[in-house]
Amino acid sequence: MLERLNQAMEHIERHLDQRIEVAELARIAVTSEHHFRRLFSALAGVPLSEYVRRRRLTVAGAEVLAGEKSLLDIAVRWGYGSNEAFARAFRAVHGIGPREARRTGATLHSQPRMSFRLVVEGSTTMRYRIVAKDAFHLVGRKARVPLVHEGMNPDIVAFVRGVEPATVRRIEALSDQEPRGVVNVSDNLVGDRAEGSELDYWLGAVTGADVPGDLDTLPVAAGDWAVFATAGEFPQAVQHLWRDVFTQWFPSNPYESRPGPEISKVRVSADGRHADAELWIPVRRA
Structure with a gap:
């Protein structure tokens, strides 16, 4: 690759x-x-x-x-x-x-030519599984927000705080398959994932049931998903997991990403400092 x-x-x-x-x-x-x-x-x-x-x-x-x-x-x-x-x-x-x-004769900036090579550091392994899912619906609330690569995203924080607790409970009750419970979803990203690029952020649930008309809904096609697990400091552990999936896992495995929402299931500790997370990436065999 x-x-x-x-x-x-x-x-x-x-x-x-x-x-x-x-x-x-x-x-x-x-x-x-x-x-x-x-x-x-x-x-x-x-x-x-x-x-x-x-x-x-x-x-x-x-x-x-x-x-x-x-x-x-x-x-x-x-x-x-x-x-x-x-x-x-x-x-x-x-x-x-x-x-x-x-x-x-000013001093100018230079962008060097890039080439890629695989550097193996330490002995850390990535835990993953491949899950084949039938078509389903993502249902919940969504907002258009800018992409932030490191640290908390203030637009997402403000959006999540603005969703009423009763609505969150309704969304969670609709979950009937993996990943279960309330999930965080990124979709419809514009451009090349540059900092500040806009995307749809969802606070939602994955379901195969009929969904209420007053909630946002996204149909998702059947396909394979690569599921990765991590634990660590929040939100860095989740952000670094996405980075490692694309810089380490994809170059070493016979899969490529396909269009579709990226789903994360995150459980944050009571003090907000630690998280256990799963990241679901839509994939197909390369």
């Missing part, structure tokens, strides 16, 4: 000054576009689109300092239709405009 990812990285380098299609990168990596975006973001720590942008502006920066081409020629080569658009993008990465950088 890592070898194929690195072949996709080479494709990016060879085509930096052209339109890079995620479909072609996924074909090289022998995976789906959905899984490629998720895996790249987890491994690289930045969304694919942001990495490509930084690489382009790194090479463009060298051309600006070389002084052999006009700024407009450089802008056009790297996909910008005007000097103004190029200058805005250049300043966002390098902290200085291209004209000033050329005139003063």
Whole structure:
């Protein structure tokens, strides 16, 4: 898997000054576009689109300092239709405009080329199981919130506190299959999982029964789910589990993620510091 990812990285380098299609990168990596975006973001720590942008502006920066081409020629080569658009993008990465950088010989920022390799640290194992589920409904309350990678998400905290206890009890009573009880769900994420990307957050239950019309409902197709368990400091243990699933488990196992909600079942200690959790990720064999 890592070898194929690195072949996709080479494709990016060879085509930096052209339109890079995620479909072609996924074909090289022998995976789906959905899984490629998720895996790249987890491994690289930045969304694919942001990495490509930084690489382009790194090479463009060298051309600006070389002084052999006009700024407009450089802008056009790297996909910008005007000097103004190029200058805005250049300043966002390098902290200085291209004209000033050329005139003063400024120090610029560089995004190195990335390649991936597997590093084995310690002897920690990941506990998981594969569960085949029939189609079901997710039912509960949902809100559109920004993605937060580390620490508590204040928008989610405010949303959960705003759900009346009686409604939570109604939702919990609808649970009739795994994962049982009230669950936390992320779905309909926009973009490449960058910090601040919007997603649907659900406080809900998994059910096969008829659902009340006054609750939010999401039909979920039948399929396989990889289920992971963890315990540790809250919320870091849950956030780190998601990271480890994509950076360690997927590259080492014959599965890829598929579209669908990501479900977590979290039991938090009375003092709010410790959690036991399960993470359900929709998967299919690669």
